[in-house]
Amino acid sequence: MDEHLIMCAALTLAVGIPCGLLAKKFKVPAGFMIGAFVGVSVLSIATGEAWLPTETRTLVQMVAGAFVGCSLERSDIERMRGFLKPMVLLLAIFLLLNLVVGFLIWATSPLSLVTSLMCAVPGGINDTPIVAAAMGANAPDVTIMQLIRQVLGIGVFPIMIEAFDRLRTKQGHPDPGDAALGEDAKRVKSKQKSAASTVAALAVAVVAGALGKASGIPGLTFTASIVAVSVLKLAFDFAFIPKVVKKGCQLLAGCYLGTLLTAEGFAGLPDLILPALILIAGYTLNCFAAGKLESRLFGYGRKEGMLMASPAGASDMALIMEDLHVKNTDVVIMQVIRAAVVMALFPQIINLICFITGNPG
Template sequence: MENVLLTFCVGFAVAFIFFKLKVPGGMLIGAVCGTVALSLTTGMAEMPFTAKFIAQVAAGAFIGCSVSVKDIMALKYISLPAAIVIAGFLALNIVLGFVLYHFTSLDAITALLCSVPGGMSDVPLIAFDMHADVAEVVVLQFVRLCVGIGFFPLWISWMGRRKNCAGEVSPSAAAESGGGGKDKLTPQAAAAAFGTALACGYAGLRLHVPAGALLFSIIGTLALKMAGIPAALPRWFKRFAQVLSGTYIGCSIGAEALRNIPLLIVPAIIIVAAYMVNAYIAGHILWKKFHIPFKEAMLMMTPAGASDMALIAADIGVNSPSLVVMQIFRMLMAASIFPQICYQIAKLF
């Protein structure tokens, strides 16, 4: 028990430092780095399976709570663009996984999960359940997140200036009624969200569904929201779950995994190039066919977090609730459906 507490404290301390330094995904990455350092220097890093389960349940609850009834209703106004966005990301996920598997040292399930445009906190936990190489998934998902937050907005802004898109206005004004509508945080709403996610996550675990704890907790929390029952969780609980997740992941990363990180340079370049091509092609389709403003269309195809996108979009002159709705829907699909498809495809290799 002493080792578990020490591991959590070290992970939290480094996570807090990374968070204050505004490192993308800082809480999770910091917890991973702190735990790996503790493991390599003292061999005392230890975190029980319960930590992973709670982290998965919390992640699922947060994903479910981030979707409101208005978000779901807003999709009917942008259903065809949403279908193109999701189909584009899924096709990219499968093709990119296939390329990484055949042209790099990554095994099939690791290659596919490295290509999932999901959450930094969610995909590494899923990798555990699907027996992928967690260290490689963490590194390449971190690259995706950093590129999505740091490079894509600058690139899209530059592309927008070249195409002189300053005066474009989104035709999806009907979707502007979407977004928002999140439930107010109360003790009852928090208890309902976490209690439902915990029960459903445990059911998923007992049914031996791959990443079942995460998947079922998402489904349970979404069902709660759709039934009109308030469900919300405090932001600090998400940070706590990220530290749990990071420390559990860090305990599994040894010296051999760290030595293999330089080998991930080529996969990282392939992933960045593939996401750029996907954003350009799918963004043009959304722009030309559905008359979505060019910068907004490309931001819809940017592999970053929904909350990050809301802030980034405003910085480059795009103010569209439909963009946030689309990113939330992408996050939901990438955390729940994409990994299940990847798992089935990996069985074919």
């Protein structure tokens, strides 16, 4: 690595990290990553001097996989019998939504098939663009589309769900979820939060991720890290990733993704207007339709069903639930499982579809 690249990397981090911290201070959704992404993107577009080694992408996937693996609890697995069917239905609906929206975007925009499908993945805003980049998709486009989905999930949908619930209540249709279905259900969380358990989780994630990367299968670095750390966590209760590590991972991911947005790529942003509208329409329809199915078939409340179908993350969902006075912990658990399953399986399905159709990344 020559001196110029070292200076570019230092400059990239010097710009991205403060921007991420500032965005978080102002309570921007996914502020660490988005702030770093925006700051480094501006640097990249304006100067062309933003740079981080490609190994950054691999490291972020490993750490992100470790965090997802640590998010599952033994109590979650024990309670899965009770909501296996609603979880399978929800995942099937999300997969169908992903494919329909992705193919619509591909058919109506200049984006490649792998980029279009990854834009519609209901995964984590921090993880999806990283995996997309590894699959050969346009990571900056995926990042922007995932940001739109995230803003919908934590900024628009809660307001929409609350307004819809009030309207239906005034019409004489009270929410059965107000009876506090599952109110007494508690997640029995691990008490293992030692430095040794953090080192163990990261070590396992790195080894498993390295093996996944060596396989040559796109997205398997992240998937292998999730699976390995999940086993460590659930079998031995010896895996913990503190929030500060996740925050650092978000900042690093934002910085790396910002380096991918060049002046040439920025000129193509108007091409995302129609894809964004398709994405918004698809996820809005899904929130109502899937939420109603979950409520009607499995007895969840109206707000509970819609929150389960919301594209927000599990950690965000906990706050959203409190704002909407929903106490059923199944909502959060299903969001955690959705994040893990989506990021573990959906990229592999997309990779297979692109291979079959002759449209690789």
